[in-house]
Each structure stands twice: as structure tokens, then as C-alpha cells.
Amino acid sequence: MTAKTDNEWRAVLSPEQFRVIRQKGTEHPGTGKFDKFDKEGVYSCAACGAELYKSTTKFNSGCGWPAFFDAIPGAVTRHEDKSMFMTRIEITCTSCGGHLGHVFKGEGFPTPTDERHCVNSVSMTFVGEDGKKEID
Numbered sequence: 001m002t003a004k005t006d007n008e009w010r011a012v013l014s015p016e017q018f019r020v021i022r023q024k025g026t027e028h029p030g031t032g033k034f035d036k037f038d039k040e041g042v043y044s045c046a047a048c049g050a051e052l053y054k055s056t057t058k059f060n061s062g063c064g065w066p067a068f069f070d071a072i073p074g075a076v077t078r079h080e081d082k083s084m085f086m087t088r089i090e091i092t093c094t095s096c097g098g099h100l101g102h103v104f105k106g107e108g109f110p111t112p113t114d115e116r117h118c119v120n121s122v123s124m125t126f127v128g129e130d131g132k133k134e135i136d
């Protein structure tokens with residue numbers, strides 16, 4: 001666990017990344033750079049660089065955020081989140097504790113897990129199979 005202070009995180013993250021990753025914010029649906037993104041590669045934590053998701057587990061949920069049916073084993077940690085007047089499962093980066101999004105189960109998507117990891121684009125970076133990093 002990387003223990004950084006808020007000021008240290010502010011120095012390395014953009015204001016929008018800080019709001020989402022450290023203050024558990026949510027980007028507006030349909031605005032994230034990885035929502036409709038479909039290249040082959042690996043998604044990593046934008047804060048600490050830990051690998052989180054492979055493109056082979058990404059699917060089009062139509063929800064407005066990047067969706068994955070499974071994470072790289074051990075890469076994300078689940079927490080019960082009782083904010084917003086409902087109980088949801090929050091997911092954070094296991095390495096740095098940064099907020100990624102939420103997991104929803106049993107929605108009937110035709111995936112092997114019937115889970116939807118709904119992840120904010122700004123919480124991730126992407127490196128393609130050609131080794132190219134995707135930047136804004």
C-alpha cells in the first residue's frame with residue numbers, strides 16, 4: 001500500500017483524476033476516453049501503474065463507462081459502499097487504494113461472470129499490445 005498524502009496525490013494527478021480516484025468521484029457517463037475504446041492491451045491504475053484489467057475482459061455494456069466482466073486476479077479490492085442511499089460494491093486498486101468504480105452483479109450480460117466492473121476512464125491508463133501508451 002502506497003501511503004501518500006492528499007497533497008502528494010494532487011501533485012501527480014490531474015484535478016479530475018484526484019476528484020475521482022482520491023475523492024471517490026464519478027466521471028460523467030459517455031465522456032470517458034475508454035468508454036468506446038476497443039484496442040487489445042492492458043489497463044493500469046492511473047495513480048500507481050498497477051495492472052488492473054485486460055482488454056479481453058472488456059465488453060460493451062452501453063452504460064456510459066468502460067465495463068469489464070473480470071479483473072486481473074488480486075488487482076482490485078471490493079468494499080461495501082452505502083453512499084447514495086443504496087448498497088453497492090465499490091472497487092479500489094489493491095496497490096494504492098485509489099477509487100476505480102463499482103461492481104454490479106446479475107444484470108444478465110452474456111459474459112462468463114455476469115458481473116459488470118463499471119470503471120471510470122480517468123482512473124486508468126492503457127498500454128496496447130504494440131507497447132504504445134494511450135494518452136489524451
Ligand SMILES: [Zn+2]
Pocket residue numbers: 045046047048049050093094095096097098
Ligand atoms: Zn493504484
